[in-house]
Amino acid sequence: MKIPPDLLPEGFRDRLPPQAEVAARVSRAMIDVLTSYGYARVAPAIAEFESALAERSGGAARNQHLRFTDPVSGHTLALRGDITVQVGRIATTRMQESPRPLRLCYHGQVLRLKAKQLRPERELTQLGAELIGNDSVAAACEIVGVAIDALEAAGVKDITIDFTLPDLVERLAEKALPLAPDKIDAVRSELDMKDAGGLSVLGADAYLPLLAATGPFDAAVEKLRAIDAGGALASRIQALESIAATVAGRANVTLDPTERHGFEYQSWFGFTIFAKGYSAALGRGGTYYINRADGPSEAATGFSLYPDPLIDLAEESNVQRLFLPLGTDAATSAKLRSEGWVTVAALDDNDNAAVLGCTHIWANGQAVIV
Incomplete structure (x- = not known):
């Protein structure tokens, strides 16, 4: 049976305009909060050697990862299901000499072999921050506060933090x-x-x-x-x-x-984040230990957020799109963009401002509402 060209595997989806723009805006607002607190961004690889990834995931079963054989090395690779463990790998290997506490943040896609009941997606956006080298009360206060700030920047209100003692x-x-x-x-x-x-x-x-x-x-x-x-x-x-x-x-x-659900590897403190209007948790975090191959475990505190529900329910931004008739010079186009306009240039006489979703048209040296 031939698979229809527009059909995706169960649990996967495309984001089209304007939802893709909303996704970028929401994620950027949250990442900007993390970096403003001094968390430097890292971008781990989407796949790793399956044996190493499973070991760093606390002995996760092999059937929890989407695996495939690498034609280059011949080893089994796994697509990541969690970025937190990858940040731990980076911190304790390539950045092991960096001063502590080490503040790192991340944003990317993760893949789940099976979907959860409240979240049918198997491809998820994960965003978070890890404070490595400290699991004190002060570290926990900072991490909880940063998580709330990030959600508020994305427009989330009526937030509830549920504490636990793992x-x-x-x-x-x-x-x-x-x-x-x-x-x-x-x-x-x-x-x-x-x-x-x-x-x-x-x-x-x-x-x-x-x-x-x-x-x-x-x-x-x-x-x-x-x-x-x-x-x-x-x-x-x-x-x-x-x-x-x-x-x-x-x-x-x-x-x-x-x-204990979701806190199997946390140490003394854990928290889950909920908000009014969202059926599932928006994230969780707490204190934990990173296993090191060459020495004792290292204390850390962090959180992971899953902003897909925020993106799905976020309101579209009111983007002003300005249609530039055929022949508009490049200098004028550049000036308008520098002023904050999104410009859509006509390529021939058949292009139409309304059809192309523009809110304004450039005429006689000014922007006119379509």
Whole structure:
């Protein structure tokens, strides 16, 4: 069966005018915010050796990457499904001698082997910033603030930041609420699924109150404080309160300390970003460690945003397109463009301003509304 010439694989799409222009405008507004905070832009390769990419992805299964055989090297390559791990590779290899903390940002396309329920696309735009060499409270405050600024620059309003503590169970299991080492993963999983019955079956009833420590930040953190037997979480709670204070009045803050989905490789702090009008999360971030082949792991803090929903719902910019009749001289055309006009030059007498989507026409030395 012959594939129709305009048919794309499932999960892929073209962006046509004016949506492609909107995509560029939204992405540029966000990138400009990141660079204004001192984050230098990098552009990692779209494909890497599959074995190295999987290793840096935390041992991701091979079937999570779109793979192919490289006819040049004979090795299996994989198309990237996440740019964050590539930034980590760059930071710990080619930029390993650069002063820390190292601030890097990125923007590009990633490919997913399978689409998610809330996002049927398999080709996604990923944009983000990584602060490498520091995972302190100050670093987390900066990263959360930069993420909010980037979204606001793209026109996003009514932002909600949902905090989590990825290492919560491990920290409590050490002393405050002891657990056998072989039960930690199971308890963490049941908490993530909010399964009270599963916790009881595991003999982890002491962890049940954690399920109620969710919701608006102020109320949820007080419930978490009440659970904090022996002060095991005192420093974590203080850190969360410090981060929340920096975004007060700019974003709604909620807390779900047992959330693990998407935070499997984060260390002490994680956050997810939502906004009114968008069904899926717009991004997530937090603290983590970058594995190095030649030395100890390096602490880092960062976030990734997925702006495609913003692009789909963004309003088209009111571009003024000026039609230049046949014979308009180059100097006049250049001057008009320098003044901010988008010019569309006639190539023959049959070209028509209205048909070509122009809002104005150059006539008698001035721009006239079509």
